[in-house]
Amino acid sequence: MSEVRVTRTLPVAADEAWALLTDVRNHARWIPWTRVETDGPPALGTRVVAVSGPFARGGGRGIVDRMRVERYDPPTDGGVGVATFVKVGRVLRGSARIEVVAAGPASSQVGWVEDVHLGGPLPRGLTAAVVGPFVRAMTAWALRQVDRELRAA
Numbered sequence: 505m506s507e508v509r510v511t512r513t514l515p516v517a518a519d520e521a522w523a524l525l526t527d528v529r530n531h532a533r534w535i536p537w538t539r540v541e542t543d544g545p546p547a548l549g550t551r552v553v554a555v556s557g558p559f560a561r562g563g564g565r566g567i568v569d570r571m572r573v574e575r576y577d578p579p580t581d582g583g584v585g586v587a588t589f590v591k592v593g594r595v596l597r598g599s600a601r602i603e604v605v606a607a608g609p610a611s612s613q614v615g616w617v618e619d620v621h622l623g624g625p626l627p628r629g630l631t632a633a634v635v636g637p638f639v640r641a642m643t644a645w646a647l648r649q650v651d652r653e654l655r656a657a
Contacts, residue, residue: 506621506633507618507619508620508639508640508643509615509616510617510640510643510644511614511615512614512650512651513612513613513614514611515655516611516612517606517610517611518604518605518606519578520612521614522604524654525602525604525614525650526576526602526604528542533649534645534646534653535554535645537557537559537561538554538556539554539555539561546576546587547576548574549572551570551572552572552589554569555569568593568595568596569596571590571591571592572589572590573587573588573589575587575601579604579606579612584603584604586602588601589601595622595623597623597628598618598619598620598621599620600616602614603616616643620632620635620639622634
């Protein structure tokens with residue numbers, strides 16, 4: 505496995521960070537060139553389609569990331585909330601996971617974990633190594649944008 509993990513402390517309570525990050529409809533604000541569609545609010549079984557590319561936000565084509573929510577356990581008193589999105593598309597395979605835990609009354613520790621590889625004939629380890637740096641950069645960028653958005657509010 506070639507997991508990419510990015511963590512950040514956000515200036516909001518865990519339940520607020522959870523609601524913000526697990527509702528993938530928000531992700532288009534933080535991930536450049538990306539549009540996101542779902543079949544409903546975040547919950548077990550929700551389907552997600554994210555399309556990324558230079559013209560994706562305007563309805564253009566791009567790389568399609570089809571996912572399904574397989575785990576949706578909000579944070580509890582002192583416990584970690586975990587949402588797992590399994591990638592079920594033809595090109596992007598693997599999973600994404602968002603973890604949220606309280607870091608204080610008005611702050612939370614967030615982990616965004618991606619285990620991504622490409623579908624097809626090439627070995628999983630090879631494609632994970634190729635896409636890993638891009639996935640790490642995208643995830644770190646997104647969490648920085650979330651942090652900036654929260655601090656500006």
